Amino acid sequence: MTVSILIFLPVIAALVVLFFKNETAKHAALFFAVAEFAIALLFLSKFIPDATTQFVVCTPWIVKFGIYFNAGIDGISMIMVLLTTLLVPLIILTTYQHQYKNAPTFYALILFMQAGLLLVFTALDGFLFYVGWEAALIPIYFICALWGGVNRIRITIKFFIYTFAGSLFMLVAIIFLYLQNSERTFDLHQLTSMDINAHQQSWVYLAFFLAFAIKMPLFPFHTWQPDTYTEAPSAGTMMLSGIMLKMGIYGLIRWGIPCAALGFYQWREVSIFLAIIGIVYASIIAFKQTDGKRLVAYSSIAHVGLMAAGIIAWNTIGLQGALIQMLSHGINIVGMFFIWDIISRRLNTRDINQLGGIAKVAPKFSIAFLIIVLGTVALPLTNGFIGEFLLLNSVYEANMVLAAVSGLTIIFGAVYMLRMYKGVMQGETNALTATFTDISGSEQVVLIIICALIIGIGVYPQPILHLSEAAINSLGQNVYSKLQLR
Amino acid sequence: MNTLILISVIPIVLLYLGLYKVKTALLPVTVIGLIAALVLAVVQWNNTTGPIYSGMMLFDNFAIAFSAVTIVSTILILLLSKDYFDKISSHVAEYYAIILFALAGIVVMVSFNNLTMLFIGIEIMSVSLYILAGIKKNDFASNEAALKYFLMGAFSTGFLLFGITLIYGASGSFNLDAIRTYVLTTAHIDPIFYTGIVLIIVGLCFKVGAAPFHFWTPDVYEGSPTLITAFMSTVVKTAGFAAFLRLFLACFTTLSTFWTPALVAIAIATLFIGNITALYQKSFKRMLAYSSISHAGYLLFAIVALGVGSANSVLVYASAYSIASIMAFGALILIQEQSGRDSFESFNGLSERNPFLALMLTIAMLSLAGIPLTAGFIGKFYMFTGALGHYQVWLVIIAVINAIISIFYYFRVIIAMYFNTADRVEVVVPGYYKFVLGISALATIIIGIYPAFISGLI
Numbered sequence: 001m002t003v004s005i006l007i008f009l010p011v012i013a014a015l016v017v018l019f020f021k022n023e024t025a026k027h028a029a030l031f032f033a034v035a036e037f038a039i040a041l042l043f044l045s046k047f048i049p050d051a052t053t054q055f056v057v058c059t060p061w062i063v064k065f066g067i068y069f070n071a072g073i074d075g076i077s078m079i080m081v082l083l084t085t086l087l088v089p090l091i092i093l094t095t096y097q098h099q100y101k102n103a104p105t106f107y108a109l110i111l112f113m114q115a116g117l118l119l120v121f122t123a124l125d126g127f128l129f130y131v132g133w134e135a136a137l138i139p140i141y142f143i144c145a146l147w148g149g150v151n152r153i154r155i156t157i158k159f160f161i162y163t164f165a166g167s168l169f170m171l172v173a174i175i176f177l178y179l180q181n182s183e184r185t186f187d188l189h190q191l192t193s194m195d196i197n198a199h200q201q202s203w204v205y206l207a208f209f210l211a212f213a214i215k216m217p218l219f220p221f222h223t224w225q226p227d228t229y230t231e232a233p234s235a236g237t238m239m240l241s242g243i244m245l246k247m248g249i250y251g252l253i254r255w256g257i258p259c260a261a262l263g264f265y266q267w268r269e270v271s272i273f274l275a276i277i278g279i280v281y282a283s284i285i286a287f288k289q290t291d292g293k294r295l296v297a298y299s300s301i302a303h304v305g306l307m308a309a310g311i312i313a314w315n316t317i318g319l320q321g322a323l324i325q326m327l328s329h330g331i332n333i334v335g336m337f338f339i340w341d342i343i344s345r346r347l348n349t350r351d352i353n354q355l356g357g358i359a360k361v362a363p364k365f366s367i368a369f370l371i372i373v374l375g376t377v378a379l380p381l382t383n384g385f386i387g388e389f390l391l392l393n394s395v396y397e398a399n400m401v402l403a404a405v406s407g408l409t410i411i412f413g414a415v416y417m418l419r420m421y422k423g424v425m426q427g428e429t430n431a432l433t434a435t436f437t438d439i440s441g442s443e444q445v446v447l448i449i450i451c452a453l454i455i456g457i458g459v460y461p462q463p464i465l466h467l468s469e470a471a472i473n474s475l476g477q478n479v480y481s482k483l484q485l486r
Numbered sequence: 487m488n489t490l491i492l493i494s495v496i497p498i499v500l501l502y503l504g505l506y507k508v509k510t511a512l513l514p515v516t517v518i519g520l521i522a523a524l525v526l527a528v529v530q531w532n533n534t535t536g537p538i539y540s541g542m543m544l545f546d547n548f549a550i551a552f553s554a555v556t557i558v559s560t561i562l563i564l565l566l567s568k569d570y571f572d573k574i575s576s577h578v579a580e581y582y583a584i585i586l587f588a589l590a591g592i593v594v595m596v597s598f599n600n601l602t603m604l605f606i607g608i609e610i611m612s613v614s615l616y617i618l619a620g621i622k623k624n625d626f627a628s629n630e631a632a633l634k635y636f637l638m639g640a641f642s643t644g645f646l647l648f649g650i651t652l653i654y655g656a657s658g659s660f661n662l663d664a665i666r667t668y669v670l671t672t673a674h675i676d677p678i679f680y681t682g683i684v685l686i687i688v689g690l691c692f693k694v695g696a697a698p699f700h701f702w703t704p705d706v707y708e709g710s711p712t713l714i715t716a717f718m719s720t721v722v723k724t725a726g727f728a729a730f731l732r733l734f735l736a737c738f739t740t741l742s743t744f745w746t747p748a749l750v751a752i753a754i755a756t757l758f759i760g761n762i763t764a765l766y767q768k769s770f771k772r773m774l775a776y777s778s779i780s781h782a783g784y785l786l787f788a789i790v791a792l793g794v795g796s797a798n799s800v801l802v803y804a805s806a807y808s809i810a811s812i813m814a815f816g817a818l819i820l821i822q823e824q825s826g827r828d829s830f831e832s833f834n835g836l837s838e839r840n841p842f843l844a845l846m847l848t849i850a851m852l853s854l855a856g857i858p859l860t861a862g863f864i865g866k867f868y869m870f871t872g873a874l875g876h877y878q879v880w881l882v883i884i885a886v887i888n889a890i891i892s893i894f895y896y897f898r899v900i901i902a903m904y905f906n907t908a909d910r911v912e913v914v915v916p917g918y919y920k921f922v923l924g925i926s927a928l929a930t931i932i933i934g935i936y937p938a939f940i941s942g943l944i
Binding site: 061062063064065130131134135138142145146152153157160161164165168169171172175176178179 | 871
């Protein structure tokens, strides 16, 4: 049993879904996505949580260039695979109330994107990693541009060019590493154990960092993000924020830092500083937002900034925190965007000032919303808490002042999130919000699953931490030893 | 070698067929003849005995591979021509004959082993192209294109010939092997030899349309009938680069410190001029013309990074580029015929009017932009790897910036097709267009996913 099943099933599914009718395509897509999740769970059940890479597939692809179809799952990848395969069916389920034009194409693109994402999260070959990286980008571009809002064309091309630019520099870095090693291979293990000088590593790190910083996004490369999140169809926003931004964080953990450890060391202060600036900056802007979707978009920049800072601090606690926070953030943000999807679908507005008092007319909805808000603001016993706690701990070890500043996120986050909740749900019910009907059917299913995960992971995170522990320790040590050799 | 003979004989047959008004037989005879020529070329694979005709030509694997690519591209273009030529002229046989004469010149260009043959090949090809550019006799733009092309072409041939003369003056031979021996064994190479190299670079850059010798390209491409433009920007460009590479690989490899800076400068200028000008075009055809200039820039990378892998890189890149361009020009012909315009707006809402054509054109644009899983990406990957291998880091970074710029204009077409609303009726795609577009799209994706079967050739 190799990981190729996991990668190719969505591709086949995407092709199959294309042949369905408008009304039935979503059922087919959901079926395949759930099947994919079941396979991921099967992998999980056979997974041994040590530092090894398992379920490896390694077949020659372009022999002349030493390119192999080389992919596998270790503890770090496992979490990402779980995240992707869990969220995609949920995201498909959130679209059940929508009537999309050309629905088969829509769902095929989502499934195809899933394949690209899984390729990124499991690739052990630099070339393959790059191919997956782009294979995830093309579908989301079309999803946003075909089914997005009014300004979608201008905004999505900006998004595309931004990310494409970053990834091309990453490609140059990967080719450079390939040319430097004597074996002429793109193999991850080889690329990370090479002996190139600090000056070259510094450029390699910068190229990687640019690609990842744009993808996450970190300040000052974030300008594509709020617009794209706002204009994209809600399923697209969920794919982008729930899974795709994790490509950047994962890339940094798996490729950027291990391939250029010395370069990372030189740019560490700058990188962590950018991450922290992003946290504060995005939090402040989030205060001022009245558009709910936009507010959540900015909150995402703040959260991702903290994840990046925790990784750049580079210790095992931070890495653990980042991994579990990626999972939690994915779940929370999908829930949050779904909440706003429900509101805007019913009331045709996302303006917080026009809303209020929904709690009185929709109790079930208000409970779900509250749990997701609490998860997002990292209340203890919710999933957000463990991750943020570990991440802050890690930043603290690196620099106390920075930790204090980034600790503000939790406070800021609580302020703008709870204010949002208050504005939307509490207060007097007005003429508009009185028409709000409570959630039902597929909406209920999605929100129940999300709330259960938020509380479940929050109360008992140990299995997930255990899953990645060995892999993280080994990766962390690997980079440490390179820095000490210096 | 039989390939060349066959390709030279078919046009004569075609002219007779035209004389006896057997119009329906023209296309089948051409295509079958070309397939036969292709087969004759391919059977010689790995079966080269050395230079033939007193060392004038060498039909090695390099020559076979490039002959095959150019022949296949020509077949694809000719398949698109079924009704096209009938509409613009009553002397259809001439078209086929002249295109095949040009192809004969191209086969000479990719298999020369002597500078005189290089010259003769280029001239056979160019003279045919001058006629083809001006073949719409009553069309002002077409006449202008032909005259411009002829004047510029004659000028550049002058440079080339002058360069060949100087090299002959220094080395005492036209033969590539003798010139190589001269370069390798002479301690003090004569300055006029270097001058000769510079003049040859100028002449060849004219032919492949590299900046700053590109001024003829947009006007000629725009004025010529679209199908001829397709031929010029794909087959002819491939041949030009094959000849360029063959000459430099054979003779000037060891002098690379002398000519590399010049070529790097030319490549950078070509990339920027082609890309930035393409951004400002309103006509799709003119955009393709400028984008073809920028692709010449990428192709120059292979010569900058001259080495064993260069031939392969050019082969892959040129095939990917040719296939995608043929698709783009094919779509353009249909749109032009049915809407009478070639602006970006005429593609508006094509996804509604004809989803198949829109999808094909999207694949072509993605390939030209170099997005992974298409052939264009593999081509770019080869070029970047080659250049980085020669420590041309800055050149690659400039190429990356240009690749980003090119997204703007390639995606303009995609945006027009998918996101702008339809303002006209459906577009009809004839069966043979579907065939050519389908085959090309398939080839683009296959090369993109599994390039091994084309990349290991030479």
